[in-house]
Amino acid sequence: MENETLTETSVAAEAAAPAEPVGDVVVEAQQIALSLADQAQGFLEGLLRPxxxxxxxxxxxxxVVAHIVGKVLAEPTREWMRTLENWPKWRLRFLLVLQRRLRLISFVAILFPLVWIMREMTWPSRSYLLGVIANLALAWLMIAVVTRLINNGFLRSVVxxxxxxxxxxxxxxxxxxxxxxLDSAAIELGSLRLSLWTVVQAVFTLGVLFFLARFVSKTMASGVRRNEDISPSMQVLVIKFAQVGLYGLALFVGLRATGVDLTGLAVLSGAIGVGLGFGLQxxxxxxxxxxxxxLDKSIKPGDVISLGETFGWINTLGARYTSVVTRDGREYLIPNEDLITGQVVNWSHSDDFVRLDIYFGTAYGDDPHKVRALAxxxxxxxxRVLSHKAPVCHIVGFxxxxxxxxxxxxxxxxxxGLTNIRGNVYLALWDKFQENDISIPFPQREVRMLEAGAKD
Structure with a gap:
């Protein structure tokens, strides 16, 4: 009986054992929250001291003084900035950021000397709170100015x-x-422990690494585009591979730096593979x-192509689509698969020479030798008509x-454009034929009007 009681007790203890870490985490979080509450209470009580x-x-x-100074200086600084139209835009934007924060700048500029004077004339404890407020104001000012360098509004607000x-x-x-x-608020997924502190670290680390990868990729892209020895298609290919490599490296390093076990991503990669097989073909x-x-350089930026009813030149080659701009200003985003499987006419694949044909007719009474020479x-x-590839004119029928x-x-x-050059040649033909009495015939038809009741 005693053995059965011991067995039941041990089983119950083993069953309850997995719940102990969760209870420890909760207790730890409560202790930290109570500590923060005590500090906040002590801070509020300290505010009541004289x-x-x-x-x-x-x-x-x-x-209040800084607010008045900011109001007084706002209009003169705005008028002064209007006289700086020749300055670079980044300098004007920087001045605008400072002009909109004149109140905070004045607050910091007045408060720091005041804190220094009070520390020299009285006990440091009597200016401690002012020092904290001054440091907070300076930090907020510096962050507000620095984050204006971020163009994306949402990302700027988050940072x-x-x-x-x-x-x-x-x-x-x-x-x-x-x-x-933040570290106490965590969940465990197998061997992976995910806390709010880990998430914050990951977001910060990945954000910094992605920013660096974006900066490096843009710098590299500008350098590659300036290199005239590299063909336009190879430039796009090098830039795309560099971007994929840099962002992939940033993601890998960022996850490793935050302690994420990358072997756990095997399941995710399998799910992505299934998604590729079904929905992302x-x-x-x-x-x-x-x-x-x-890779095969069949088309490149700047090439003039025809695809179905679309005629234009390649503007950009993207990872998913190709941008084709037509003469009327429309920009077609053609999927890359259509350029591989469909019939594409590249007017400038091996060279930029394009031959155009126009058809016309003259009267039988005109000398065809003279007509050919005049044309x-x-x-x-x-x-735009090339002289070293001389035009030719032939009779194609009667x-x-x-x-x-x-x-x-x-x-x-x-x-x-092709239509405009054809139109200019037609107009030149018209003028030349008018000068030399060459007639352009048109069909003649004879219509007979029969009287009512007339017999055939």
């Missing part, structure tokens, strides 16, 4: 509020307590097609009412 109340009143008075929070914790001296509180196909296009002469006088000709000429700038 000199602390005096310091708060002094800080409030300095804020700004995170920086303000961290600076406040550091100045108040409660960073260890805050870190312990087109996306992957376009990505692979984009790499193939860059060639008219084409040579049109801008029509019902005219002798039919074809005029062929070459250009080297298809991006300048």
């Amino acid at each position: 000199w602390n109340a005096y310091q708060l009143m002094i800080a409030l008075g300095v804020f 700004r509020y995170a920086g303000w929070t961290w600076a406040t914790l550091v100045i108040l001296g409660v960073t260890e307590e805050a870190q312990s509180l 087109k996306v992957v196909s376009n990505l692979v097609s984009g790499v193939i296009i860059l 060639i002469e008219a084409a040579k006088g049109v801008d 029509g019902d009412s005219s002798v039919d000709y074809i005029l062929r000429f070459w250009i080297k700038d298809p991006t300048g």
Whole structure:
């Protein structure tokens, strides 16, 4: 009986054993929260002391003075900035950031000398609270100015509020307590322990690494684009591979730095593989097609292509699509897969020379030798028509009412348009034929009007 009781007790203890770490975490979080509450209570009680109340009143008075100074200086500084139109934009933006924070700048500029004077004339404890307020104001000012360098509005707000929070914790001296509180709020997934502190570390580390990767990739991209020895398609390929490599390295280093076990990502990679097999076939196909296009150099930025009814030049080669700009200003985003599987006419694949053909007819009474010579002469006088690839004119048939000709000429700038150059050549032909009495016939028809009741 005694053995059965011991067995039941041991089983119950073993069953309850896994719950002990959770209870420890809860107790630890409660202790940290109570410690922070005690510190906050002590801070509030300290504010009731006479000199602390005096310091708060002094800080409030300095804020009022800084507000008045900011209002007085706002308009003169705004007028002065309007005279600096020749300055670079980044300098003007920086001055605008400072101009909008004249009140905070004035507050810091007045409060710090005041704290120094009080420390020299009285006990340091009687200016401690003013020193904390001055440090907080200076930190907030510096963070507000620095974060204006971030163009993305959402990212700028996240970095700004995170920086303000961290600076406040550091100045108040409660960073260890805050870190312990965030670390106590955690969940365990197998061997992985995920806490709020780990998430904060990961977000900060990955943010910094992604920022560095973006900066390095943009610097590298500008250097590659300036290198004229590299073809445009290879430039795009090098830039894309560099971006993928840098961002992948940033993600790997960031996760390793925060202590994330990357072997646990095997399940995620398997799920991604299943997703690629079912739902992302087109996306992957376009990505692979984009790499193939860059490798085989079938098209490159600047090439003039025709795809179905779309005629234009390649603006950019993206990872998923290719941007084609037409003469009417439309920009078509064509999936890369269509450029691989469809028939594409590249007008400037091996060279920029393009031959254009136009058809016309003249009357039977005109000398065809003279007509051919006049047509060639008219084409040579049109801008953009190449002279070293001389135009030619041939008879292609005898029509019902005219002798039919074809005029062929070459250009080297298809991006300048095809319809306009054809129109200019037609206009030159018209002028040349008018000067030499060459007629362009049109069909003649005879219509007979029969009287009512007339017999055939």
